[in-house]
Amino acid sequence: MSTTEKPGSQVISPRGSDTAAGGAPRATRLQAVRGMNDVLPDEAPLWQRVEDAARTVFAQYGYRNLRVPVVEATALFVRGIGDATDIVEKEMYTFADRLNGDSLTLRPEATAGIVRAAIEHSLTYERPQRVWTMGPMFRHERPQKGRYRQFHQLDAEALGFEGPDVDAEQIMMLARLWKALGLADVSLKINSIGDADDRLRHRALLIEHFERHRDVLDADAERRLHANPLRLLDSKHPPMQEAIRLAPRLIDRIGAPARAHFEGLTAALDAAGIAYEVDARLVRGLDYYNRTVFEWVTGALGAQGAIAGGGRYDGLAALLGGKPMPACGYACGIERLVLLLREQGGTAHDAPLAYVAHAGDAAARMALAVAESLRDRGHAVVVHAGGGSLKSQMKRADASGAAVALIIGDDEVAAGTVTLKPLRVAAPQSAVAVADVAARAASYAA
Numbered sequence: 042m043s044t045t046e047k048p049g050s051q052v053i054s055p056r057g058s059d060t061a062a063g064g065a066p067r068a069t070r071l072q073a074v075r076g077m078n079d080v081l082p083d084e085a086p087l088w089q090r091v092e093d094a095a096r097t098v099f100a101q102y103g104y105r106n107l108r109v110p111v112v113e114a115t116a117l118f119v120r121g122i123g124d125a126t127d128i129v130e131k132e133m134y135t136f137a138d139r140l141n142g143d144s145l146t147l148r149p150e151a152t153a154g155i156v157r158a159a160i161e162h163s164l165t166y167e168r169p170q171r172v173w174t175m176g177p178m179f180r181h182e183r184p185q186k187g188r189y190r191q192f193h194q195l196d197a198e199a200l201g202f203e204g205p206d207v208d209a210e211q212i213m214m215l216a217r218l219w220k221a222l223g224l225a226d227v228s229l230k231i232n233s234i235g236d237a238d239d240r241l242r243h244r245a246l247l248i249e250h251f252e253r254h255r256d257v258l259d260a261d262a263e264r265r266l267h268a269n270p271l272r273l274l275d276s277k278h279p280p281m282q283e284a285i286r287l288a289p290r291l292i293d294r295i296g297a298p299a300r301a302h303f304e305g306l307t308a309a310l311d312a313a314g315i316a317y318e319v320d321a322r323l324v325r326g327l328d329y330y331n332r333t334v335f336e337w338v339t340g341a342l343g344a345q346g347a348i349a350g351g352g353r354y355d356g357l358a359a360l361l362g363g364k365p366m367p368a369c370g371y372a373c374g375i376e377r378l379v380l381l382l383r384e385q386g387g388t389a390h391d392a393p394l395a396y397v398a399h400a401g402d403a404a405a406r407m408a409l410a411v412a413e414s415l416r417d418r419g420h421a422v423v424v425h426a427g428g429g430s431l432k433s434q435m436k437r438a439d440a441s442g443a444a445v446a447l448i449i450g451d452d453e454v455a456a457g458t459v460t461l462k463p464l465r466v467a468a469p470q471s472a473v474a475v476a477d478v479a480a481r482a483a484s485y486a487a
């Protein structure tokens with residue numbers, strides 16, 4: 042994301058203008074919306090590295106791509122994520138469709154949309170499905186490092202699977218992704234929040250407990266005490282911490298089926314050699330979960346340390362009007378992975394193999410032909426455009442990051458050769474026959 046974040050969004054009339062020094066009207070400069078960042082070309086290679094690694098891992102585990110709209114009916118998220126969650130209460134970009142008054146929302150996450158699509162297209166009618174998606178999500182949060190209003194997720198969902206084998210599979214996929222990206226300093230927290238009746242029983246105990254500690258609750262906790270008491274365990278309000286520590290733990294009270302599920306998960310993780318911490322306070326910020334919940338966290342990103350989160354949501358499909366469908370999934374924040382990679386000194390480049398400089402009309406035509414022949418062999422080639430001296434073209438060649446410059450002037454046209462100049466290693470330039478250019482240039486590839 043762009044590192045230049047804006048101090049505040051400006052309200053600008055659609056045809057806004059002001060007056061330049063000379064009195065002529067000048068259009069007001071428009072800016073990106075606060076918390077919504079540009080990814081500039083110099084930053085994009087790290088993003089692509091993350092996305093490519095994720096695509097490889099998804100394919101390695103048999104997950105197939107599914108794409109859902111960025112805009113959905115508001116009711117989908119209210120029902121799916123839960124009306125007493127932060128996301129639904131205060132973070133959704135919701136608007137009325139001007140043409141028909143429908144209430145629409147920019148998706149704050151992908152799971153609800155994917156389950157809607159699965160129901161709408163009877164995706165799991167014949168067999169369960171493993172799917173993934175990636176793209177922008179929108180939450181009106183206070184922007185800070187690692188937290189944005191438009192952010193991007195990698196998302197995987199196993200639809201129609203009871204687990205706990207797929208729960209473990211998804212955690213293993215993420216471990217593989219961290220390994221592929223070379224990410225260090227990441228750790229795994231898991232918990233079980235049981236089944237609906239476990240949570241109902243626990244809910245009564247929690248309300249009773251926090252009612253005894255009413256004096257330490259902040260306004261948010263007060264409001265949620267009866268609507269969503271589990272969320273109180275997530276509070277960072279310092280005076281509440283002792284009461285949270287003493288609160289009855291849901292994982293100690295889950296029923297036999299949920300316990301067996303959790304034991305199946307931990308056994309699979311142990312067998313795979315994946316270290317985890319059971320965190321009884323891990324409850325997640327979306328209401329659709331049951332049984333398994335997990336988060337991968339890093340200490341390197343301060344308060345925004347969650348790089349991936351997920352869990353099981355066996356009740357969501359029925360909540361959205363479909364047949365019951367057990368399912369499990371997760372999402373990772375791409376911005377946070379990119380930040381973490383950058384903090385660990387990670388780099389990625391997307392430089393072409395060759396930059397072609399040329400002088401004269403015949404040389405320009407030959408430059409295009411040579412470039413096409415290299416591209417036929419799969420190489421990336423930039424042909425200089427826009428004129429200028431050979432010296433200025435060589436500066437561009439250097440800035441492009443290309444491994445070699447190919448220089449074509451009248452002499453080269455006459456001889457049917459190209460002057461090949463290595464740009465990243467100290468080696469002399471040489472005349473190369475056109476037929477040999479690709480092989481010679483490739484020998485200098487990084």
Ligand code: HAM
Pocket residue numbers: 149150151152180182187188189190191192193194196197198326327347348349350351352354369370371372373374375376377
């Ligand atoms: P989530 O925990 O809300 O879960 O988000 C998943 C990840 O998205 C977080 O761990 C974080 O890396 C990233 N993220 C969330 N909000 C922001 C933000 N404002 N700025 C930057 N990154 C952010 C879900 O969204 C669930 N749909 C995951 C899931 C899939 N559960 C089952 N299937």
